[in-house]
Each structure stands twice: as C-alpha cells, then as structure tokens.
Amino acid sequence: MNKKTTDTSAAGAATDAKSGLSRRHVLKGAAALGGLAGSGAVTGFPTIWAQNPITLRQFGTGVSNLNAIAEKCKADLGITLQMTALDSDAVSQRVVTQANSFDIADIEYWICKKVFAAGTLQPMDVKKIKYYDDIVPIFTTGKLTPESKIAQGTAPSTVGFVEGPESKTFAKAPTQWMTLIPTIYNADTLGIRPDLVGRPIKNWKDILDPAFKGKTSILNIPSIGIMDAAMICESAGVIKYGDKGNMTKAEIDTTIDFLIKTKKAGQFRAFWKTFDESVNLMASGEVVIQSMWSPAVAAVRSKGIPCVYQPLEEGYRAWGGGLGIAKHLKGAQLDAAYEYINWYLSGWVGAYLNRQGYYSAVLSTAEKNMTPEEWGFWMLGQPAKTDILSPEGKVMYTAGAVRDGGSFKERMGAVACWNSVMDEDRYMVRRWNEFIAA
C-alpha cells in the first residue's frame, strides 16, 4: 500500500503532458489496488447514492462554487451538492463559527492556515484519494519541478498536511493526512486597459506612475491586498522583505505608511472588495491598472473591452484553494465526500476550470477532457488554432490569440509569493484599516 512515495510521483506529474498515457495505466492499477486495500468506499457506485440520496453542503468563495459542477455531480454520482458562495472573510468565519452548517469547505490555503486549528475540519486520508499521485507537486512537495524554489507566503505545501488524523499541527513534509485536496489555483497579476495606459507595463511599480493618478485600484481584502502592496513596494524599491508572506511589524509599518502616502497623493481611484466591483471599475474606465483576478479580466473582455492580464517581471502572486471535509462527517456521508473529491479530480471539473483560465490540481485527467487545441492554448501557451470557447460556449479568444503570460510552467513557475496569513496578522489588519480610513 505504499505507493504514495511523493518524490517520484511528484517529478512524474510535472512531466504531465507527454508521458500521460502510459503513466495513466500504471496509476489506474495503483488506484484499483488502493481501493481494494483501503476502505472500499472509493470505487464509485452512483447507484448507491441514487437509492439512498445524499446531500453534501458545500460553501466557499465564488470562484469554484459553480452550478455546472453541482449539476454534473448530480448526474455522474447522484450526490446533490448544495453550493453557497461567500467572500473569503465570510468563509473563514463560517468554518470556525458554524462547524455544523457545512459538509465540504472550499477554502483557500491561507484560510486553511488560519482556521484549521479551530478543529472543525478533518484531515483526509490520501490513501482514499485516487489521483493523489497525480496532484501537481506544488501542493505536495511545494516544488513545481525538482529545481523550483518554494515561493514566499503561505505556500500550499506548508499547510497541506498534518501529522496525524487527529492532529492540528501542519507537517513539514507530505504525510498521509491532507488538510485540503487542491482544486483550483492560479497566478495573479495586475490587469490593465491596454487602450488607456498608453505605454508598456512591465513591473508592479508601474501602478504608481503619476500618469495613472486617480486611475488605479488595489483590492481591499487585507490578506490579499497586503501581498499586492508588497509586490508593488518591493518593485518600487521602497523595501526589501525577508518574507513577504510573513512580514515583521517594521515591514508592515513601512508598507502601510507608503500606501497611506500614495493614497493621500490621490493615486487610487477606489478599493474593491468583490469580483463585480473590479469588473465594473475596469469596464467603465474608472481605473486603467489595478489588482485583478483572471476571470474578471475575461469578464471585461467579454464585454468587448480590451483588458490584459499583464505578466510582470517580479513574478506572480499565486493563490490556491481546496476542498476540506467537515469534522462532523462520518459513515455514508464521509464516503460520499471522498467519492465527490475523487470525482472532482477525475477530469471533467479540471477541464471546466482550465477553460476558465484557472488551473486544476490533476492535469493528466483534465487533459483527457479537453481538446488538443484547448490544451495547447490554456496550458502550453500556444497560439489558439481555433476559436477558444468558455465553458458556456461563448467565444473568449479568437484563433491566433495567445494566453497572457504563456504556458502553465511559465506562469506557475514564476510565482513570487502566495496569498498568506501572517504571524502579525492582527497588527497587519489594524494597520490596513488605518490605510483604508486614512
């Protein structure tokens, strides 16, 4: 049963695209073995759930709480998913304070660092995760390729495992007990209106350009906004951080003081908190350069307004989310949760997410569910051979277009830091509020 030697499998998964086919067969065998030796719950029996209907209540941030996934899950597994979308703050709140109000929590890794200690989630046995060996190694060893360095901040690998089934202490290296099963992640950068900025944008500090006075915005979610701010400050040479994801009080002070100064000088137009706000700010021309999320860029573009998710020299700020199982789940519901997670990683969802410009955790299965043209465009950074459609069938890119930032490896390989929660969190938040109130 010891097939989960992560090092070899991690290296293997990194070479996803080409060796996919042969490896897949091997893995199928391994998974089947795992199923036999394990609880037996993993091997999917949709009929069971059809006879004995199971409902799983899932909540999380808007990005992956998609009705299409719930519908497909119902069709494939017979499990009814009740989805609730909330913002990141509300999500962390709910995990801690309303432990019985959910079965599956779809949370980000930095939220996990914050809330796992509350004991409302149970770690998952990786032996029951069919595609565990295929998960992109960013989430297990932390290294995309064996040579990569782990980026700053709350890297998923640092909070991805705990010591044992009852443990609340994060393990330094992969163990059998995983806190979150990664589902969706991406590398974020600044969005720009190429028609309005009027010059090439290359660095994070370009947001400070006096030419864009009153036409910029950053997001007002402290734990994410501070990271964008850190990228900007470091790029502008204001400060060099020891670890952007875990600043000292002095570093926080320098960052916030600089932000307040910038705000008072009128550099910012607004601070946004929700996806829609960021889309409206950009689409209406209120701002021309701002913090943005990739689907928001797509949303602006779908209105026929040019918008680019600009890769920058200093690298990306990455984030990742995953599914956690509530502590109170047991018996058939727990089995259903595992089955749902295995289904989640089995390809259909992965392809759906990749088509939105996110990345999915198991690439090999997603590839099987995408056309070679789609795979080439989204994952390999090749020019689109045909029109690229969104999951809803709308044209997102016409033939010949290239994805901003290029291939998966170029983008995820250039991550400078991860969204994080700091030891000085409380102090940071207080200072951040000062910045907003200033």
Add this chain to the structure above:
Amino acid sequence: MTLTRLAPYLQATPLTLILAAFLVLPIATITMVSFWDYDSIQIFPAFVFTNYEETITSPVTWNTYINTLKFTVIVWAVTLLVGFWVAYYLAFHIRSATTQMVLFLVCTIPFLTSNIIRMISWIPFLGRNGLLNQTLMQLGIINQPLEFLLFSDFAVVLAMVHLYTLFMVTPIFNTLMRIDRALIEAARDAGASGWQILTNVIIPLAKPGIAIGSIFVVTLVMGDFITVRFMSGGQSASVGLMMANQIALLQYPAAAANAVILLILVLLLVGGILRIVNIRKEL
C-alpha cells in the same frame, strides 16, 4: 378586582417580551462580548478592557468617528433643508387634500425599490465616463471629466441625502398639517411678515416633526456602512464600515466594543435632541 389590576400588565406583556428578546438581550450580549478576548480565529470569555483600550486609543477610531459625525452633520443639514422645503410646499401651497396625498405618495415612489439599488444607480451616472460627465462635456461646459463626482465624500453625501430625505419629509409634513391655520391668520392680522410667520409660528410648531426626522436621519447615517463603502469606492471610512471590517476578520469583541461606543454616542445625540424638543408634548 385582581383581573382589572392585572389587565394593564397583561396588555404590556407582548411588547415587553418582544423588546426583551430582540432588543435588550442582543444589546446585553454585545456588551458582554465586548469584554471578551479573541485571537485570529476564535473568541473566548474573559473580562478584559483591551478592546475598549485599542478602540479608544487608536487615532484611526477618532478619525473614523469624526468622519462619521461629519457625514451626519452635513446630511442632517441638507435633509432638513430639503425635507422642510418639500413638506412646507405640500402643507401650505397645495390646497386640495387629494393633491396633497397624491404628491406625498409621489415622494415615496422611489422607496418602492431597494435601498441599495437606488444607491448603486448613482454609480453609472456619476462615473468618469458616466452620463453626467458625458453630457457636461458634450455641452462644452467642461473639457475634463469631473473626478470628484464619484468615489468621494461628495458622492457619499449625495447618496445619503437621496436615501434619507423622505425620513425628514414625513414627520415634518405631519406636524405642519396639524398646525391650526387660524394661528397663521392671526399672525398675519397682527402684522407679521411671511418670514416672521415662518420663524415665529411655523418652525416652533414644527419642532417635534423636525426632531423626529432628525432622530431618523442621525441614527441612520451614524450606523451606515454600505453607502459609505460603495459611494466612496472603499476610500472613506465610517464607524459602521469599521465594525463590518472587524466582523469580517472575526474580531467580534472589537466590533462589539465599537458597537457599544457607537450606541452610547447615538443615545447621547438622541438625548440631546430630546432635551431641546419635547416630542411627547406634541404626539
């Protein structure tokens, strides 16, 4: 005999129970939690003053309270002026009772839509490329879009005035309607000018309505957070917004302490208004 003595208590019971369950109990809970301690994920029972200390000693709190009071004073003054004006017109210039009622209902029509929709609809109107700026530029009045229109204190005050003026119109209209017209005739017969009638007869008699309207507006503006957040584009702060942020970050005790301070402040303001005007005399 006992029943007649019990009857008033029985009659008062339902309201007492409702107020106890939905007013006294929550406020007691908030006060209790404001003394609790917290870390980044949970709150635990304690009896500490740190929440109050951190709140009161922080310059941010002071700035935020001053900012909130600033909004309150400006919005109060503007709604009072506009509200009195509208109510006066309705009460004294419209002669037929039917027209009065019809026009008064017209005032309430915007309230058939949600508060937030009424507020948000200002955004496309005031924006940099919004309707107003485009019109002004096409007319050649300005050649640069006016930036202060949106995501500014101006926008916040504008939206609040729009949202809250009716709360001023209604009570003032109500008191104006009950002024005995004979008093005005008497004043005129005694040789008072229009202005003197307004300041010496009408305004003093309208005081209870003004006071009730003021209480509405002051409490609404002091507690507001969504208008400030949307119309200032997150650039401005209010006490309500500060609390919303703290709650979002799971800092319930800090938010509770803030709520208690805000409650005390609002009660003082309302108390002040009631000291100046005896509402009960007129009701």
